[in-house]
Amino acid sequence: MNFPDSEFWNFSTQIYQQAEVESACLHLQNTYDADINILLYCCWAGEQAFSLSTDDIRELIQTAHPWQTNILKPLRDARSMMKQHIIAMPAHMIEQTVNNMSEMELNAEHMAQLAMEKAIALNNRVACENKSAIECSIQNLSAYIQQLESVSSINEVMHDLSNLLNGIFQDAEAIQLAFMNTEIAC
Secondary structure (H helix, E strand, C coil), rough: CCCCCHHHHHHHHHHHHHHHHHHHHHHHHHCCCCCHHHHHHHHHHCCCCCCCCCHHCCCCCCCCHHHHHHHHHHHHHHHHHHCCCCCCHHHHHHHHHHHHHHHHHHHHHHHHHHHHHHHCCCCCCHCCCCCHHHHHHHHEEEEEEEHCCCCHHHHHHHHHHHHHHHHHHHHHHHHHHHHCCEEEEE
C-alpha cells in the first residue's frame, strides 16, 4: 500500500523497534487500555517541543477511537486467536493468515496515525520555548493518562512512561529530573 509521507509514522516505526518502548507501550495497552498511537503521538509532539492541551488530547482520542474500536482491536483479537489455534483452520494456513492479519493491522495503524497527524497539525503551532522536549513529552503523556479511566494515579504507570521516554531520549537522569520538575496530575 502506498501511503503519503508522514513524520509521525517515521518517528513511530523508528522508536517502536526498541524493546523497552514496545514493552512499555504494550503493557500500557494491555493493562490500562491505552492507545499506543496516542502515546507515540504525545512523545512525537513533545520531541518537537509542542505541548498538547486537554482539547488536543480529546481530539486525538476522538480521532483514534473508531480505528481502535472497529478495526485495530478486532484485528488484534483475531490474530491472537489464530496464534492460539482457537479458530478451526488447517495448520498449514494459520501462519500465512496470521501474517496477512499482521500486515492488515500495520496498515490500519498507519492510516490511524495519518488521521491523527491531520487532526492535530503541529506545523500550524508555535513550539514551547520554556520547556525541554522531555518536559513537553511528559506533560503530553500526563494529559493523556488523565483521560484513561483505568489509571487512578500517574505512579501506576510511571515505570512504563519512563521506559517509553528513555527509548526516545536515552537519558534516564534527565527524564527523572523532568518528572520531578514537571507538574503532572492524575
